Amino acid sequence: MWKSVRIFPRAGSPVGLSMLLPVLLVVWSAAVSAHSPPAFFRELQYIPPQPGSYDLPVIQMAVDGPVIDTDGKSHRLFDYMGRTFVLLSFVYTSCTDAKGCPLATHVLRQVASYIEAHAGIAEHLRIVTLSFDPDRDTPEVMRQYAGEDGHRYMRFLTTSSAANLQPILDGYGQYIVPERDEDGWFTGFYSHILKVFLIDPDRQVRNIYSVSYLYPQIIINDVKTLIMERGG
Template identity: 45%
Template sequence: MGFPAMSHQTRLLIRGGFFFTGWLMACLASAAPIMDFVPPPAGSYRLERIQPASEGAVLDADGRRRRLSEFTQGRVTLLAFMYSSCADPNGCPYALTVMHMVKSELEKLPETRGRVRFVSLSFDPVRDTPQTLALYGRDHSGAGQHLAWDFLTTRSRRELLPILNGFGQDVGVDIDKATGKPVGTYSHVLKVFLIDRQRTVREIYTTDYLLPAMVLNDIKTLLIEEGVRLK
């Protein structure tokens, strides 16, 4: 018998309550979230089907032109938008930290091989060239690990915008008020997308509840939904 679908708000309440928002913001600077509650066991709930994953042209770290769908289908995918020069501890660095922690736990499970993927897609195509992301990815993805982590960019902001719009990811270019010129940083709401094998978004995490244990159990839940037996 299937489990009832839970809304984002309901799952957040069950997993510890809204008082964790303030706690989480206080510990973001250290990028070391502390879990002092127990999330629902993986497979004890069902994730809603929210929307189709966006599509568009991207460049991989080798500079090859690809379709985003090549990286968002066939495996459970955790996708985050980022830019490599982001210094906001509440933004890209925090998402990167959480993804590292989740990936590290999944690497311990041989059953996840070939079934889970991590994707970081830059919204700064001018500075985040394939060459830049190749170096960035080398520092973050790790060698000898069985779970892929792809770092992608686009040829231009024009090609990026349809992808952002499809995911509902708002991004603004910060402008110097004195000169009216871009200052090289971006304003954006942190969003991380959990996508199933059929390219359907099943969860959207924002800063308030992007917690490693929650993300880990959600990924496991999708794997269990597919019939994968996790030890």
């Protein structure tokens, strides 16, 4: 039986020194995409349903696979699940599409800030971002993408190869399309449908967010709903 290891710090525990150290080689585009609201981001136009007023049935089981953290250490994706709720997103650090990865990262950083400020949520929710471009998104690049304030509640991961990555993408139904030019060469660009997965401590996917409802308020209410479901 799988036994989770403590990958995230406990809520309220001292922040590790490495998390506080400024990153010297912050890539400009990563900094922009990570910290500025994407042009596409708009305020929510409705009041989301109250926590506990609705159900979030199980959509599918989460999927495991070998991953690498920003220090280059090998883990299993399940090492990051099983103790708390987890928001799992798939990104590509070179992405500058306002409706794509920058939006996801922006929203998830907002969620992380909420976690930081709310002890009641801090013990229940963590955020994991996994690159789907292992050739270019090395651990070092993911560390740069995390930024100097790489949140204590967020983890940025990559994989060692496309062979290790593909079963994970397949398992979550995260389909990516490499773009090719007129001569058939890979341009370095991808198209994909942005999806963020809310996974419960039993490693069950309980919601999947796309652009049109990737809002911190909705995500937090969903987490609160699931906490209430578990008697919290």
